[in-house]
Amino acid sequence: MKRFKTLLLASWAPVLAPGAGAAEAPAAAPVLQLEEVRVSARHRSERAEDVPIALSVLDGARLDAEGKHRLEDMQQAVPSLLVSVPNTRFASYGIRGLGSSAYNDGLEGSVGVFLDGVYLGRAGMAVSELTDIERVEVLRGPQGTLFGKNTTAGAVSLFSRAPTFEPEGSAELTYGEHGQREYRGTVSGALVDEVLAGRFTAYDVSRDGLIDNRYDGRDLADQQRQGFRGQLLWTPNERFSARLIGEYGWQDEHSNVFLPSHYSRQTLERSAYVGYRPLPVDPYARQVQQDQRNVTRTRQNGLTLQLEHQLDNGMTLTSISGYRDWRYQADLDGDGGALDVAQVGADLDQHQFSQELRLSDSVGDTLEYVVGLYYLRQHFNRQIGVGFGDDAASFFLGDRPELKALGITPAMIPASLLSGARQAFDGEQRSDSRAVFGQFTWQATPRLAITPGLRYTQERKRGWLSREVHDLAPLGLDPVSQLGGAQLRATTLGGRYYRQDSIDEGNLSGQLAVSYRFRDDLLGYASWSRGYKAGGINLEVIQPGAQPTFDAERATAYELGLKHTLWNERASIDLTLYQTDVDDYQALSNSAPVDEFAPPIRNNLINVGKVRLRGIELEGALRASERLDLRLGIAWSDARYREFDNAPCSPGVQRFSCDRSGERLFNAPPWSVSAGLDYRHPLSAGWQAYSGLDYSFRSGYQGTLEGGPGSRLPARSLTNLRLGLRQGDGRWETELWVRNLFDTQYLTAVYAQLGAGDYGVLVGDPRSVGVTLRTRY
Numbered sequence: 200m201k202r203f204k205t206l207l208l209a210s211w212a213p214v215l216a217p218g219a220g221a222a223e224a225p226a227a228a229p230v231l232q233l234e235e236v237r238v239s240a241r242h243r244s245e246r247a248e249d250v251p252i253a254l255s256v257l258d259g260a261r262l263d264a265e266g267k268h269r270l271e272d273m274q275q276a277v278p279s280l281l282v283s284v285p286n287t288r289f290a291s292y293g294i295r296g297l298g299s300s301a302y303n304d305g306l307e308g309s310v311g312v313f314l315d316g317v318y319l320g321r322a323g324m325a326v327s328e329l330t331d332i333e334r335v336e337v338l339r340g341p342q343g344t345l346f347g348k349n350t351t352a353g354a355v356s357l358f359s360r361a362p363t364f365e366p367e368g369s370a371e372l373t374y375g376e377h378g379q380r381e382y383r384g385t386v387s388g389a390l391v392d393e394v395l396a397g398r399f400t401a402y403d404v405s406r407d408g409l410i411d412n413r414y415d416g417r418d419l420a421d422q423q424r425q426g427f428r429g430q431l432l433w434t435p436n437e438r439f440s441a442r443l444i445g446e447y448g449w450q451d452e453h454s455n456v457f458l459p460s461h462y463s464r465q466t467l468e469r470s471a472y473v474g475y476r477p478l479p480v481d482p483y484a485r486q487v488q489q490d491q492r493n494v495t496r497t498r499q500n501g502l503t504l505q506l507e508h509q510l511d512n513g514m515t516l517t518s519i520s521g522y523r524d525w526r527y528q529a530d531l532d533g534d535g536g537a538l539d540v541a542q543v544g545a546d547l548d549q550h551q552f553s554q555e556l557r558l559s560d561s562v563g564d565t566l567e568y569v570v571g572l573y574y575l576r577q578h579f580n581r582q583i584g585v586g587f588g589d590d591a592a593s594f595f596l597g598d599r600p601e602l603k604a605l606g607i608t609p610a611m612i613p614a615s616l617l618s619g620a621r622q623a624f625d626g627e628q629r630s631d632s633r634a635v636f637g638q639f640t641w642q643a644t645p646r647l648a649i650t651p652g653l654r655y656t657q658e659r660k661r662g663w664l665s666r667e668v669h670d671l672a673p674l675g676l677d678p679v680s681q682l683g684g685a686q687l688r689a690t691t692l693g694g695r696y697y698r699q700d701s702i703d704e705g706n707l708s709g710q711l712a713v714s715y716r717f718r719d720d721l722l723g724y725a726s727w728s729r730g731y732k733a734g735g736i737n738l739e740v741i742q743p744g745a746q747p748t749f750d751a752e753r754a755t756a757y758e759l760g761l762k763h764t765l766w767n768e769r770a771s772i773d774l775t776l777y778q779t780d781v782d783d784y785q786a787l788s789n790s791a792p793v794d795e796f797a798p799p800i801r802n803n804l805i806n807v808g809k810v811r812l813r814g815i816e817l818e819g820a821l822r823a824s825e826r827l828d829l830r831l832g833i834a835w836s837d838a839r840y841r842e843f844d845n846a847p848c849s850p851g852v853q854r855f856s857c858d859r860s861g862e863r864l865f866n867a868p869p870w871s872v873s874a875g876l877d878y879r880h881p882l883s884a885g886w887q888a889y890s891g892l893d894y895s896f897r898s899g900y901q902g903t904l905e906g907g908p909g910s911r912l913p914a915r916s917l918t919n920l921r922l923g924l925r926q927g928d929g930r931w932e933t934e935l936w937v938r939n940l941f942d943t944q945y946l947t948a949v950y951a952q953l954g955a956g957d958y959g960v961l962v963g964d965p966r967s968v969g970v971t972l973r974t975r976y
Contacts, residue, residue: 251724278834278871287323296838296867305738317521341730343708344652375969378407457959461909472597539588628662658733666696745803808842850956902949915945
């Protein structure tokens with residue numbers, strides 16, 4: 200309570216500054232209208248209410264005010280968006296229930312993420328601090344024409360703020376509980392008057408760990424992130440502009456910490472055999488026992504060049520060139536417990552280059568078009584190492600009844616059966632994507648517009664995967680080694696493995712949208728769209744029930760929508776009804792061993808025959824008064840498997856496959872809600888007091904495809920509160936905030952762990968209180 204009072208006094212400090220009580224000149228009465236929202240969802244600037252696409256827009260000023268600097272935070276403001284980030288390697292995104300987890304390096308996302316027009320080939324590339332962002336556009340449903348690359352579920356477009364010729368700058372300092380420290384700063388202005396401008400943004404974010412490792416007392420799940428973005432904007436004349444963006448980001452964290460949510464019978468028997476007592480199943484206790492390091496490091500560099508030239512005939516030529524490299528390194532506890540069973544090391548390296556050329560123009564008042572070419576090359580290297588410890592042999596043999604029948608104790612099992620052995624999983628994938636696309640908008644009448652679009656894509660992937668086993672000690676002459684040593688090694692380690700695969704395919708996707716303006720403030724539209732995500736290579740050792748390659752994912756969507764502004768643009772309502780049919784949905788398979796000598800099948804990729812998504816989405820905003828703004832978003836989704844008779848069974852079911860047709864899709868909550876209010880109250884001397892309340896709700900859903908005890912994520916609701924003071928021009932601002940106001944306990948992700956039926960979960964952040972200071976000029 201004492202800390203709370205101190206922070207509260209700090210948040211009111213500016214009002215006590217000299218001159219705070221001076222008289223203030225009366226200001227003109229503000230116009231009660233919502234601020235205009237402009238988007239580039241169709242690669243041109245237009246009002247959001249004029250675009251016949253289901254979309255959500257988050258303004259950068261709102262993101263800054265609400266402290267939403269991570270993509271996973273934005274799902275609290277966009278009901279149809281689901282983001283899971285165990286770490287940068289395993290990040291995943293879903294829209295309307297479509298979007299699988301990323302625990303196989305060969306799986307690309309169903310949601311395309313773009314930063315300043317550049318597609319991010321790895322989901323983890325977007326897992327960074329989103330500082331100095333102009334806006335975020337979430338396009339719901341397949342975007343098969345203009346975005347194309349991996350947008351069967353939708354697209355998330357992030358836009359950074361561009362350099363300005365007028366000098367401006369900002370600084371932000373945040374201090375909060377759990378050692379939270381955030382420093383952000385931006386400076387922008389002209390380098391050569393009216394010709395060359397620059398902008399530089401940097402951040403440094405840290406937080407203590409929130410999970411206690413009872414093995415050695417270390418804190419895990421901390422944050423350590425630094426990065427910067429530098430930009431140049433060159434405008435030699437009114438018809439040409441060039442914008443160069445360079446970025447660097449670094450993370451060094453003890454993340455990827457899954458807390459036990461369920462132990463299989465097999466794991467309990469093995470633990471009892473070696474005399475080990477696992478922690479109780481209570482993820483909200485935030486405790487683990489891990490004897491190995493748990494460190495992840497990510498480095499990312501990016502360079503983007505945007506060129507725009509207006510030709511003599513009035514057409515606009517746009518070029519976007521992007522290069523990015525992303526490296527992920529990790530040392531993780533392979534078994535997640537205090538036994539010396541296994542340690543996992545990972546080293547992933549992704550390089551990509553993309554080039555997009557677009558030509559756009561308006562022909563009179565009746566026709567607008569954009570045509571273009573797209574190319575993307577990606578090179579991915581993968582090195583995974585697994586080392587086995589002294590407890591591995593006795594642990595993996597701990598559930599064998601024949602050993603118990605013979606009276607063999609753990610001390611009689613030679614550690615050398617597995618101790619010191621190492622598995623090396625190496626792999627590489629090269630991929631090329633080429634596309635040609637075009638979209639037209641024909642204004643058939645002043646109220647009727649028709650927008651067709653097509654995109655043809657060619658995808659080519661080449662990859663290989665190998666497994667080598669090293670440092671195996673010779674089998675001993677003792678009874679255990681002779682009876683079961685060879686079988687244990689074959690089951691646990693496998694043998695030498697090599698596979699080389701390729702994918703070559705083409706696809707035609709696109710859309711057809713018809714919009715009609717019933718009144719100046721009411722737009723209705725109907726659309727058909729087709730999205731495509733290329734097939735790929737299963738970058739894991741193939742287990743029974745999975746194939747070395749998997750087929751392309753195709754989504755066909757039908758939408759009806761209304762966009763209505765009311766009361767002279769004082770309020771807005773967007774309503775969308777949709778149905779999306781997905782063929783060959785790409786998903787991960789985890790299931791029980793096929794026999795008592797085989798390991799469980801984990802993280803192999805399969806195609807789900809048919810999936811259907813149906814739902815209703817409602818978004819609204821209201822400027823209730825000159826002091827009060829309200830917003831509400833509601834999404835209901837019914838996502839189900841239509842044809843899935845070869846599905847993996849839940850742990851404990853004694854069958855190789857099960858029929859899950861008709862069941863709900865995993866990672867697809869039926870209900871999602873977001874709501875908020877912002878209140879402003881004028882004070883003397885140009886100061887303003889303000890408050891904000893943000894609420895989000897998500898109903899419970901299954902977190903894995905196969906299901907099983909411990910794999911369901913329960914419903915959750917979060918409330919954040921802000922109280923602050925600012926100068927009327929926003930030059931100085933101080934804010935007291937409380938995140939997760941009611942200290943709700945909730946889970947964000949689930950992962951199938953060591954054995955068949957073992958699950959671990961990620962726990963959401965607890966309540967935290969802090970203060971933020973901002974200054975702008």
